[in-house]
């Protein structure tokens with residue numbers, strides 16, 4: 001294989017790694033494991049391509065250090081790109097085979113996603129500085145046979161990483177999403193987590209109101225009024241940071257606040273402005289208590305959404321507004337933007 005073809009493949013493979021990684025986040029606890037395998041294979045193709053890429057890199061270094069010092073623009077981008085790809089690869093593998101460090105300021109998975117996102121941005125910048133032109137022959141039968149060969153090696157590597165992860169972790173501790181169970185299952189041990197930089201607002205329970213809008217009319221609920229219900233739901237909070245915890249959440253089924261038999265979706269909005277839209281076919285619960293205590297302020301007091309089967313970023317905290325209509329739930333950014 002030529003260096004140019006390795007470059008072309010990397011140009012596809014790095015963004016595709018990120019895309020499959022994101023798909024795992026979006027699928028919740030649905031059919032996520034085939035995507036996890038695909039993500040591993042696509043990402044580890046990068047490792048398989050290292051021999052060819054290292055020739056490209058060596059040639060470039062040689063040219064820049066040779067007598068003519070042909071130093072091209074974009075050297076910093078290239079170096080940074082190399083660093084972020086290695087970071088994403090290492091943290092990906094460490095996460096799968098490794099442990100969850102509950103106490104660390106950043107989880108391995110957060111470093112992983114940070115590295116992965118940066119790697120895609122830098123790949124685009126890098127490719128603009130070093131254009132590679134695809135040729136007809138790149139789509140030849142021979143190229144596809146070669147790609148199949150490379151992918152089989154990547155599949156073996158993925159199987160190895162997954163198998164060592166499975167051997168190392170206690171059974172049941174890892175979900176198909178790749179997340180690890182928190183070592184302490186107590187409510188007090190749940191990390192207070194934000195998607196980006198949201199901070200717990202000051203909400204006075206006695207003056208807090210939940211505004212529910214449906215069919216052109218709206219009604220405010222006080223906490224005391226919601227407390228007439230004690231609906232229970234055992235559900236797993238699975239954060240994209242790479243951890244999960246199973247708890248019994250107590251509060252009111254969201255459907256109780258809507259006309260009986262309502263269909264469609266609800267947009268659930270936080271006092272901070274953070275919001276998600278979800279289908280009423282989900283077992284949505286507005287939780288005011290968990291595991292025998294009230295919800296703590298950092299975890300969404302006085303009321304936070306519980307969405308069984310979906311990843312943590314849907315579990316809106318500090319809920320103040322619920323708007324019900326027939327808009328499809330998927331007409332929103334697949335991941336929160338704030």
Ligand code: HEM
Pocket residue numbers: 014017018019020021022024025036037039040041043044046085088089090092093095096112113115116117119157158159161162176177178179
């Ligand atoms: C930017 C978005 C990304 C997200 C959301 C993401 C997400 C994930 C997740 C959830 C896992 C765990 C899979 C499991 O436990 O089975 C994982 C593993 C992994 N990721 Fe990523 N990833 C991203 C980007 C990347 C990139 C850009 C690379 C490399 C170029 C990469 C390389 C890896 C590797 C090597 C593993 C271990 C795979 C295995 O052997 O099974 N990831 N990633």
Ligand SMILES: Nc1nc2c(c(=O)[nH]1)N[C@H]1C(S)=C(S)[C@@H](COP(=O)(O)O)O[C@H]1N2
Pocket residue numbers: 190191192193194195196197198238239240270272274298299300311312313314315316317318338
């Ligand atoms: N208002 C608001 N709700 C939010 C978030 C946020 O940033 N703002 N983060 C979500 C994410 S990513 C997760 S994993 C859970 C974390 O809940 P916890 O703090 O109880 O662990 O809250 C979700 N709800």
Ligand SMILES: [Mo]
Pocket residue numbers: 193194195238239240241312313
């Ligand atoms: Mo999260």
